[in-house]
Amino acid sequence: QVQLVESGGALVQPGGSLRLSCAASGFSFSSYTMSWYRQAPGKERKLVASISSLGGKTNYADSVKGRFTISRDNAKNTVYLQMNSLKPEDTADYYCKAVRVTVEYWGQGTQVTVSS
Numbered sequence: 001q002v003q004l005v006e007s008g009g010a011l012v013q014p015g016g017s018l019r020l021s022c023a024a025s026g027f028s029f030s031s032y033t034m035s036w037y038r039q040a041p042g043k044e045r046k047l048v049a050s051i052s053s054l055g056g057k058t059n060y061a062d063s064v065k066g067r068f069t070i071s072r073d074n075a076k077n078t079v080y081l082q083m084n085s086l087k088p089e090d091t092a093d094y095y096c097k098a099v100r101v102t103v104e105y106w107g108q109g110t111q112v113t114v115s116s
Helices: none
Strands: 003-007 018-025 033-039 046-051 058-060 068-073 078-083 092-100 103-106 110-114
Touching: 003 092, 018 033, 018 092, 018 110, 033 068, 033 078, 046 068, 046 078, 058 068
Parallel strands: none
Antiparallel strands: 003 018, 018 078, 033 046, 033 092, 046 058, 068 078, 092 103, 092 110
């Protein structure tokens, strides 16, 4: 069965760093665009970053550009989100998404809290 399992969420202080991981299984990972979304309490889920199937193209929300880096290791079926210079407004549940044409899968999320 298809699984996307996020990990790496934690409580960190402003200015700190975290690296989120999303481990995929049950589908052809290297054929899928991978994305990270986040959802803050009471707010809509929003795209944070995406990376093309072979890693050649990345996109970022303006709010994280220059601070976050998305990457993938197709040999490990894993996508990462390196988050630096974290701000309180980055606090959210972070979700991994796989998409290929009409098919999409979501992980369960991992919580990131940025607070002093």
